[in-house]
Structures are given as C-alpha cells and as structure tokens.
Amino acid sequence: MAVHPLPPRRTSAPETPDPPAYDRRRAWLILAMVVAFMMINYADKSVLGLAAVPLMDELAIDKSTYGLISSSFYVLFSVSGLVVGLLSARWSTRTMLLVMAALWAVAQLPALVATVPALVAGRLLLGAAEGPAASMSMHTLYGWFPPGRRGMPSALQIGGAALGTAVAAPVLTWFIVNLGWRSAFVALAITSAAWCLVWYAVGKDGPYSAAAQRAAAGAAPASGTPGTPRTPGAGERNGTRATVEASAPPLSRLLLSGTVVGSVLSAFGAHWALAVSSAWLPVYLQTQLDLTASTASVAVSAVSVLSLLLLLSVPALVDRRKRHGRAGRAADGIAQGAAVLVSGAALALLPFAEQRAAQLALVAVAFAAHAVAIPLHYVTTAAVVPAARRGPVFGVVAATGTLPGMFVPYLTGHLVDGAASEATGYAIAFLLSAAVMAVCGAVAMLAIRPDRDARALGGEG
Numbered sequence: 001m002a003v004h005p006l007p008p009r010r011t012s013a014p015e016t017p018d019p020p021a022y023d024r025r026r027a028w029l030i031l032a033m034v035v036a037f038m039m040i041n042y043a044d045k046s047v048l049g050l051a052a053v054p055l056m057d058e059l060a061i062d063k064s065t066y067g068l069i070s071s072s073f074y075v076l077f078s079v080s081g082l083v084v085g086l087l088s089a090r091w092s093t094r095t096m097l098l099v100m101a102a103l104w105a106v107a108q109l110p111a112l113v114a115t116v117p118a119l120v121a122g123r124l125l126l127g128a129a130e131g132p133a134a135s136m137s138m139h140t141l142y143g144w145f146p147p148g149r150r151g152m153p154s155a156l157q158i159g160g161a162a163l164g165t166a167v168a169a170p171v172l173t174w175f176i177v178n179l180g181w182r183s184a185f186v187a188l189a190i191t192s193a194a195w196c197l198v199w200y201a202v203g204k205d206g207p208y209s210a211a212a213q214r215a216a217a218g219a220a221p222a223s224g225t226p227g228t229p230r231t232p233g234a235g236e237r238n239g240t241r242a243t244v245e246a247s248a249p250p251l252s253r254l255l256l257s258g259t260v261v262g263s264v265l266s267a268f269g270a271h272w273a274l275a276v277s278s279a280w281l282p283v284y285l286q287t288q289l290d291l292t293a294s295t296a297s298v299a300v301s302a303v304s305v306l307s308l309l310l311l312l313s314v315p316a317l318v319d320r321r322k323r324h325g326r327a328g329r330a331a332d333g334i335a336q337g338a339a340v341l342v343s344g345a346a347l348a349l350l351p352f353a354e355q356r357a358a359q360l361a362l363v364a365v366a367f368a369a370h371a372v373a374i375p376l377h378y379v380t381t382a383a384v385v386p387a388a389r390r391g392p393v394f395g396v397v398a399a400t401g402t403l404p405g406m407f408v409p410y411l412t413g414h415l416v417d418g419a420a421s422e423a424t425g426y427a428i429a430f431l432l433s434a435a436v437m438a439v440c441g442a443v444a445m446l447a448i449r450p451d452r453d454a455r456a457l458g459g460e461g
Contacts, residue, residue: 162371
C-alpha cells in the first residue's frame with residue numbers, strides 16, 4: 001500500500017493591520033481645539049510683557065527683577081515638558097491637555113496679590129503647566145493626521161501661538177489700560193476654564209496615536225486563522241505594548257541622530273528670539289521707540305500676523321514638495337535653519353537702524369521669521385522617530401529646545417540694567433542673541449537629513 005505524505009499544514013504569517021482610515025472631519029475639529037489651546041497658551045505667556053510697564057511702575061522694581069519674574073516661567077517649563085513627554089506613552093493625550101489648561105486658569109490668580117513672590121509663584125505654576133503644551137498638543141495632532149498630512153496641521157498648531165499673540169495683544173492691552181493690569185490675568189483664567197469645558201466634551205485620542213497602534217497590533221488575526229480578529233486580554237495588551245516599544249530603537253540613539261540634534265538646535269535658536277520678544281518686545285517698543293501702549297500692542301499684533309502668514313505658507317510648500325517626492329534636507333532642514341538665520345540677521349541689524357520705518361521692519365523680521373522653525377522641527381523629528389517613541393522624544397526635544405526661556409529674559413534685563421544706557425544694553429542683548437541664532441541655524445541646515453535618518457531608525461518618513 002502506497003504511503004502518501006500528509007500535505008504540509010498551512011500557516012499564515014501574522015498580518016499587518018491596514019492603516020487606519022483618515023477621519024477628516026474629526027481630525028479638523030481636534031485641530032481647531034488645539035489651535036485654540038495654543039492661542040490661550042501664548043496669550044498666557046505674553047500677558048506679563050504687555051503689563052510690564054505699569055507693573056514695574058506700581059511695584060517699583062527694576063528691569064532685572066522684572067526679567068527674573070519673566071524667567072521664572074521657564075524654571076519648571078523644560079523639566080515638566082521632559083517628564084510629561086517621557087511618561088506620555090502611559091497617559092491619554094486628551095487627559096493631559098485637559099489638566100494643563102485647568103492649571104493655566106489657576107496659575108493666573110496669584111497676580112491678584114500683586115507682589116513679586118506671588119507673581120513668581122504664579123509664573124512657576126504656569127510654566128510647569130505649559131511646558132508640555134506644545135509637544136503634547138502636537139503629539140495629539142499626529143494621532144489624528146497621517147504622516148503625509150502633518151505639515152499644515154503642524155503649522156496651524158504653531159500658528160495658534162502667533163494668532164494668540166495677535167489677538168491677545170490689543171485685547172489684553174485694552175483690559176490693562178481701561179481696567180488695570182490685573183484684569184488681563186483674570187480674563188485669561190476665565191478663558192482657560194471655558195476651553196476645558198469644551199475639550200472635555202469633544203477631546204479624544206486619534207487613530208494614529210501610539211495607543212491606537214498598540215490596540216491594532218493586539219487585535220491582529222491569530223496565526224492559522226486569517227481574517228479572524230480577537231480581543232487581547234489585559235496581560236496580552238501589556239505584552240503588545242512592550243513588544244511595540246522594544247522593536248523601536250533606543251531613546252538615546254534617536255536623540256543623537258543628526259536630524260533630531262539639528263531640529264533641537266533650530267528650536268533653541270527660535271525660542272531664544274521668542275523669549276526676547278515675549279518678555280521685552282512691548283517694553284522695547286514703548287521705552288526705546290517711544291510708542292504708546294496701544295500702538296505698541298498693534299505693532300506686536302503685526303509681528304504675530306507676519307508670523308502667521310509665514311507659518312501658513314512655508315510649511316505648506318514643504319508639504320507640497322513631499323507629496324511630489326522632493327522631501328529631504330532642502331524641504332525641511334534648510335527651511336528651518338534659514339528661518340533662524342534670517343531672524344538673527346535682522347536682530348543684529350536692529351541696533352544700527354536709525355529710521356523708524358527701518359526699525360519697525362527689522363523688528364517684524366527678527367521676531368516673526370524664526371516662527372517657521374518651530375513646526376518644522378516637530379515635522380523633521382516625527383519623520384525619523386517611530387510612533388512608539390514619538391511622545392518621549394517630543395518631550396525631550398521640547399525641553400531642550402525651550403531652554404532659552406529659562407535665562408534669556410533675566411539675562412536681557414541684566415544687560416540693560418548694567419549698560420551705560422538702556423539703548424546700549426538692548427544693543428548688546430540683541431547682538432548676543434543674533435550670534436547664538438546664527439550658530440543654531442547654520443548647524444541645523446547641515447545636520448538635518450530626514451530621509452537618511454528615517455531609513456536608519458525606522459521612522460515614518
């Protein structure tokens with residue numbers, strides 16, 4: 001009797017889940033909430049600068065003390081951004097944004113006491129609550145938008161910052177001039193609380209988030225039963241999380257890649273300029289260019305509008321290049337590095353300008369052009385980092401990129417107080433800022449290589 005061998009048992013390799021569907025309507029609703037979130041965020045930052053002149057007069061403090069109050073905002077800013085970023089894989093982004101905004105409301109209330117210690121305490125709490133805001137709101141957005149559609153949402157998220165300053169400057173100045181500087185802080189507390197109520201109703205984690213990817217991996221069809229989904233248990237879900245995270249490169253390798261280092265430096269240079277403008281631009285316009293408080297607020301708004309226009313145009317062009325297969329250093333690295341260089345060059349020329357029109361034009365370029373680097377440095381970082389590591393890497397990138405805020409406002413005030421004249425002090429501060437920004441922009445242009453690093457690190461590209 002012939003013996004026929006048994007046919008080999010058919011097994012199927014684990015199937016890769018299909019990419020989640022892009023829910024455009026829901027994604028843009030979340031984007032609108034994130035833009036509002038960032039508008040409030042930057043209004044919170046700018047209110048102290050807008051109120052600086054009457055505040056210093058009432059409390060009889062010098063510019064170094066005011067700079068210390070302003071810098072205190074950043075004492076816990078970077079630390080909280082780093083800690084929350086590292087732990088973000090364990091928490092819902094919906095919850096994180098809700099808690100942050102609630103703390104913003106509370107942090108405005110110490111201004112009612114109107115003493116230096118109370119103002120420092122309020123800015124410390126506000127800085128701790130706002131430290132993770134940019135990175136975690138961007139992380140939230142990237143959970144709703146696929147890789148090929150992130151440039152414009154990233155720009156709009158940062159554009160919310162520019163729009164927040166543009167709207168807040170005249171509105172808060174009206175409160176300051178007509179109702180006293182404390183009223184501006186109260187108005188911001190009410191606004192933050194209102195945002196929390198809406199976000200509680202509509203906020204949700206997206207289908208491209210790390211949590212959703214882990215859920216999709218855990219629900220993949222079992223071997224030998226193709227097409228049959230299964231629901232993993234709690235232990236299996238934990239194992240899936242560990243498997244997904246273990247397959248990604250170590251955090252240290254990601255952080256030391258050229259693209260991430262270059263992105264951090266471009267953010268560092270951009271935030272240096274941002275720290276100067278947030279703390280000192282309204283004061284500079286009033287005391288050095290002799291503008292009234294209302295006129296200075298209009299000038300600050302104009303700078304923010306220019307930032308917004310750049311944010312809506314440059315990242316859109318970068319996205320278009322990517323969709324046509326022309327991504328890479330020219331699309332990302334050169335754009336963000338050049339933005340910081342142009343801003344630094346304008347800042348270096350500002351002390352030597354004599355005509356009012358030239359001074360205002362240089363102010364606009366110096367404090368607007370750098371904004372382009374902020375969304376693009378998130379885009380380039382996300383391109384080379386796997387989704388499972390995106391939250392922690394964003395936290396580290398945000399913590400290091402925003403370090404200038406910790407000391408630049410105080411340093412600027414100290415230089416102004418210590419110089420032979422205020423004009424000389426501002427000139428020294430601006431030239432120092434320009435030198436730092438030139439180095440950051442140049443290195444960013446040379447180091448950022450998204451295509452190369454994405455292939456080496458398993459990024460989304």
